[in-house]
Amino acid sequence: MSTIVKYEKGVKLSRKPENLSFIADPTTNAASQGSHATFITHAHTDHSIAFPDAAAKVFSTKIASELYEKLTAKRPKNTHFIEFEKKQKIEDVEVKFIPAGHLLGAAQILFYFPDMTVCYTGDISTDEMLTVPKAKIPDEEIDVLITEATYGSKDIYFDSRERTKITLLKWIVENLQNKRTPLINLGHLGAAQEIIAFLNSMLSVDILCDSRTSKINETYKKNKIQLNWENYEDIDVSIFEPENTVVLLPRAAKKLPSFLDGHKITRAMVTGQAARFAYTKFDQTFPFSMHVNSTELVNFIEKIKPKKVYTLYGFDSELAFLVRHKLKIPSRPLKLAKKKPTLDEYLNDKK
Ligand SMILES: [Zn+2]
Ligand SMILES: [Zn+2]
Structure with missing residues (x-):
């Protein structure tokens, strides 16, 4: 029994x-x-x-x-x-x-x-x-x-999530001031929504995401998690303001969306795995995990x-x-x- x-x-x-x-x-x-x-x-x-x-x-x-x-x-x-x-x-x-x-x-x-x-x-x-x-x-x-x-x-050590978020914020602000658009690779579901909510609360920048992340964001919104972002796969590229925009990319994305062609960019990876591995293709990594x-x-x-x-x-x-x-x-x-x-x-x- x-x-x-x-x-x-x-x-x-x-x-x-x-x-x-x-x-x-x-x-x-x-x-x-x-x-x-x-x-x-x-x-x-x-x-x-x-x-x-x-x-x-x-x-x-x-x-x-x-x-x-x-x-x-x-x-x-x-x-x-x-x-x-x-x-x-x-x-x-x-x-x-x-x-x-x-x-x-x-x-x-x-x-x-x-x-x-x-x-x-x-x-x-x-x-x-x-x-x-x-x-x-x-x-x-x-x-x-x-x-x-x-x-x-x-x-495997990561700093407190609060501190990692603040470090990420500083990195974004510094790059925007230097007229570089920050691109951040991170998980579609979980980390992306937490980082969007955080950036929304701290900065008045435009946040652009791919379609799949946008669909997931909609479900969060429907469940009363306030998120503000735009889907770069259906925006009019002429309204893109490179000095006031943060672009979120799927964690594994290698190819960059074409609206970024000719713009100065900088790249970061946000993942708990950054506490274990070096992501040498990125300018900065942030070991942030859900x-x-x-x-x-x-x-x-x-x-x-x-x-x-x-x-x-x-x-x-x-x-x-x-x-x-x-x-x-x-x-x-x-x-x-x-x-x-x-x-x-x-x-x-x-x-
Ligand atoms: Zn799991
Ligand atoms: Zn999981």
């Missing part, structure tokens, strides 16, 4: 005699089709591939499903919406979504099994930001916490006081180590390391 928690192309929660299985954030269609219910924490595509799969019974927030459609131009099917903070019975198990921060509509999921309460965080941020609240600490006792560990290593860093993760877990912690994504072993040593809570990566080959297997492989 016990609940089994493991990683099987997604966070898999199953109960044996009842033959019940749930999956959260599956990474293959087969994983969700083999489960009674599929849960999606948020719209980022490494968590949300089950949305367009009609054969999967998907539970998510309404905003996550809308943002997924804007981000991918694929239509979610067979999706059932769950509101934050409202317990709902799914296959006889009570489930609740609570805010995760990270991006609009992102949820942590609580599963109230008879023998244990499980919380799966999805991706989280614990700072109060302009576009998202901080990840909520569950009210109830948590037996098993499954937490993201994207930046779960203490070797994910928690390792210190924030440890503080978050300390407040929850779970009995056991599984770590997932990114630096899972490093975070599990921090949790064991700093918090004295049993912890290990949810994904077990691949089985090591025996000496015979190793030697036979070499032949």
